[in-house]
Amino acid sequence: xxxxxxxxxxxxxxxxxxxxxxxxxxxxxxxxxxxxxxxxxxxxxxxxxxxxxxxxxxxxxxxxxxxxxxxxxxxxxxxxxxxxxxxxxxxxxxxxxxxxxxxxxxxxxxxxxxxxxxxxxxxxxxxxxxxxxxxxxxxxxxxxxxxxxxxxxxxxxxxxxxxxxxxxxxxxxxxxxxxxxxxxxxxxxxxxxxxxxxxxxxxxxxxxxxxxxxxxxxxxxxxxxxxxxxxxxxxxxxxxxxxxxxxxxxxxxxxxx
Amino acid sequence: xxxxxxxxxxxxxxxxxxxxxxxxxxxxxxxxxxxxxxxxxxxxxxxxxxxxxxxxxxxxxxxxxxxxxxxxxxxxxxxxxxxxxxxxxxxxxxxxxxxxxxxxxxxxxxxxxxxxxxxxxxxxxxxxxxxxxxxxxxxxxxxxxxxxxxxxxxxxxxxxxxxxxxxxxxxxxxxxxxxxxxxxxxxxxxxxxxxxxxxxxxxxxxxxxxxxxxxxxxxxxxxxxxxxxxxxxxxxxxxxxxxxxxxxxxxxxxxxxxxxxxxxxxxxxxxxxxxxxxxxxxxxxxxxxxxxxxxxxxxxxxxxx
Numbered sequence: 001x002x003x004x005x006x007x008x009x010x011x012x013x014x015x016x017x018x019x020x021x022x023x024x025x026x027x028x029x030x031x032x033x034x035x036x037x038x039x040x041x042x043x044x045x046x047x048x049x050x051x052x053x054x055x056x057x058x059x060x061x062x063x064x065x066x067x068x069x070x071x072x073x074x075x076x077x078x079x080x081x082x083x084x085x086x087x088x089x090x091x092x093x094x095x096x097x098x099x100x101x102x103x104x105x106x107x108x109x110x111x112x113x114x115x116x117x118x119x120x121x122x123x124x125x126x127x128x129x130x131x132x133x134x135x136x137x138x139x140x141x142x143x144x145x146x147x148x149x150x151x152x153x154x155x156x157x158x159x160x161x162x163x164x165x166x167x168x169x170x171x172x173x174x175x176x177x178x179x180x181x182x183x184x185x186x187x188x189x190x191x192x193x194x195x196x197x198x199x200x201x202x203x204x205x206x207x208x209x210x211x212x213x214x215x216x217x218x219x220x221x222x223x224x225x226x227x228x229x230x231x232x233x234x235x236x237x238x239x240x241x242x243x244x245x246x247x248x249x250x251x252x253x254x255x256x257x
Numbered sequence: 258x259x260x261x262x263x264x265x266x267x268x269x270x271x272x273x274x275x276x277x278x279x280x281x282x283x284x285x286x287x288x289x290x291x292x293x294x295x296x297x298x299x300x301x302x303x304x305x306x307x308x309x310x311x312x313x314x315x316x317x318x319x320x321x322x323x324x325x326x327x328x329x330x331x332x333x334x335x336x337x338x339x340x341x342x343x344x345x346x347x348x349x350x351x352x353x354x355x356x357x358x359x360x361x362x363x364x365x366x367x368x369x370x371x372x373x374x375x376x377x378x379x380x381x382x383x384x385x386x387x388x389x390x391x392x393x394x395x396x397x398x399x400x401x402x403x404x405x406x407x408x409x410x411x412x413x414x415x416x417x418x419x420x421x422x423x424x425x426x427x428x429x430x431x432x433x434x435x436x437x438x439x440x441x442x443x444x445x446x447x448x449x450x451x452x453x454x455x456x457x458x459x460x461x462x463x464x465x466x467x468x469x470x471x472x473x474x475x476x477x478x479x480x481x482x483x484x485x486x487x488x489x490x491x492x493x494x495x496x497x498x499x500x501x502x503x504x505x506x507x508x509x510x511x512x513x514x515x516x517x518x519x520x521x522x523x524x525x526x527x528x529x530x531x532x533x534x535x536x537x538x539x540x541x542x543x544x545x546x547x548x549x550x551x552x553x554x555x556x557x558x559x560x561x562x
Contacts, residue, residue, distance in 0.1 A: 011379070013379055013380045013382070013510065014510070014531050014534075016533070017379060017382055017383060019383075024385075026378070026379065026383065095361075096352075096362070096364075097361070097362075122379070122380065123378060123379050124378060125364065125365065125376075125377065125378070126362070126364040126365075127343075127348040127352075127364055127365075128348075128351075128352040128355075128362055128364060131349065131352035131353060131356075132352050132355075132356055135352070135353055135356040135357075136356070140321070140424070140425040140426050141320075142426060143345075143348065143349045144345050144348075144349065156429075158432065159318075159345060159349075160345065160495060161267070161345045161346075161431075161495075162344060162345060162494055162495065163434060163494075163495065164434030164488070164491075164495050164496060165267075165431050165432065165433060165434055166431065166432040167318050167345075167428060167430075167431055167432075168428070168429045168430050168431070168432060169318065169426050169427065169428050169429065170426070170427045170429060171425055171426045171427070172425065175425075181478060181479070181482050182478075182481070182482035185483075185484075214390070215390060216359075216360075216361035216389065216390050216391050217361040217362075217363060217387050217388060217389045217390055217391075218387070218388050218390060219385055219386065219387055219388075220371075220373050220386040220387065220388050221373075221385070221386045222378065222383055222384070222385050222386075223383065223384055223386075224382070224383060224384070225381070225382075225383070225384045225538075227538070231537055231538070231539075231540045231541055231542065231543055232541065232542045232543070233532065233537070233542075233543045233545060234542060234543065234544045234545065235532075235545045235546075238546055238550050238551045238554045239554055241544050241546055241551060241554075241555075242551065242554045242555040242558045243558065245526065245542065245544060245555060246555070246558050246559060248542055249503070249524075249526075252524055252541070253502055253503050253523070253524045254502060255445065255446050255470055255471070255472075255502055255503045256470075256559065
């Protein structure tokens with residue numbers, strides 16, 4: 001079985017963000033980077049599928065500058081077989097349609113049986129790329145997957161809906177799945193696997209070889225939301241903070257009376 | 258300008274989110290028509306044309322069939338905007354439609370500003386204004402970002418849309434949310450654990466404070482996904498919606514899905530090391546501290562009266 005996993009490297013969401021000089025994205029400097037959380041579930045599900053079948057070949061693909069190799073190494077250490085970096089210094093300016101078209105151009109003649117993506121990225125969060133890849137490749141896609149079972153060429157999956165309800169669906173492969181948080185428990189790469197991952201193939205392709213589309217949308221501005229105010233911010237030593245909060249709760253609520 | 262609003266039905270019932278679509282269409286200044294795969298038994302209060310495909314024939318979840326039906330209506334209506342909710346239905350269907358129309362899709366719109374669509378970035382820490390480069394634009398709306406002050410009135414002129422053949426994905430039914438457990442909707446005090454608790458052992462810190470306050474403890478999604486707290490205590494879009502007298506969010510960053518489940522609480526206290534965490538926007542008081550140090554001290558003071 002041939003499996004493709006698409007991953008993105010994103011900043012840690014706890015980071016202190018700054019706006020870049022153009023005013024259209026966050027400044028990439030001084031940020032801690034990690035594997036997009038949703039994509040960890042995608043990688044884990046791909047590895048589990050290969051383990052279940054006892055055979056298979058997993059390609060992990062990421063678009064971006066050389067630092068995305070760090071995220072790819074994690075995926076390789078988790079059990080992917082080969083990495084493909086689509087080298088692009090300007091990835092943060094690409095919109096979802098362009099990103100999907102790059103992946104589809106790469107995957108076009110490779111006959112992947114199953115493709116996994118995260119359901120969205122933590123930074124841009126469009127939730128479009130997975131479905132668009134599948135539409136471009138003419139394969140079915142199932143989004144927001146929280147349960148995945150492959151048997152006899154078909155996948156039964158559960159989609160997560162609002163209110164904790166799940167929709168049960170069945171689809172024949174080849175197919176694409178976008179992974180929701182909680183789909184599985186992503187493994188921690190072990191030290192021997194981290195060492196092994198260093199020897200795995202990691203191919204680099206210039207983005208110009210794969211991208212043939214102009215952007216369908218543009219960012220006019222990026223900015224911090226206005227603080228709506230109202231909220232009191234308390235800082236200081238924990239004992240003082242606790243005293244202050246108890247006082248406030250006695251004043252403003254009835255729960256301590 | 259014309260907009261086509263895509264309403265949703267779940268288990269045969271029309272979802273109230275269609276009102277948000279109407280509000281958005283109004284703010285856009287568009288002439289609106291509506292589309293749904295639903296049932297004549299529950300119709301939206303809407304003055305306009307409703308293109309209705311019969312859910313008993315099409316099925317509630319068949320993205321390829323729904324896409325085909327929608328494309329047929331778009332062909333007739335020639336809308337400039339196609340408007341979905343940013344929901345499990347909307348974010349699934351919208352990109353399929355956008356792809357077929359060669360349209361730009363702008364996801365999770367929270368506001369229209371200066372003729373651009375405003376969307377959240379990085380867990381709502383940032384906002385982005387987006388402009389489409391295409392003649393047709395598909396948008397999905399963040400839940401709760403739009404909505405009418407008064408319930409809409411009117412009744413639609415229903416135009417039936419003939420069913421089409423089913424797509425490659427077969428829908429075999431719904432699985433209900435895990436039943437039983439804790440009903441947090443009646444709790445007067447809820448103390449919730451977020452990712453900031455760090456490890457499962459620390460959930461006890463949260464439980465202790467909840468006990469001292471005579472309330473219940475809850476959790477945000479990452480804590481439930483990590484199986485540190487059972488799902489029936491999850492607060493948020495895919496868990497429970499709560500409105501206690503006091504909600505204490507401990508180490509919860511404040512993703513929109515969590516906020517949707519607790520923002521109606523009467524008084525909200527957030528404890529977070531990140532002063533810029535979006536939870537601060539919803540909180541009456543934000544205590545900037547490490548919950549592992551702060552909460553035990555607070556619990557002792559409350560116990561001591």
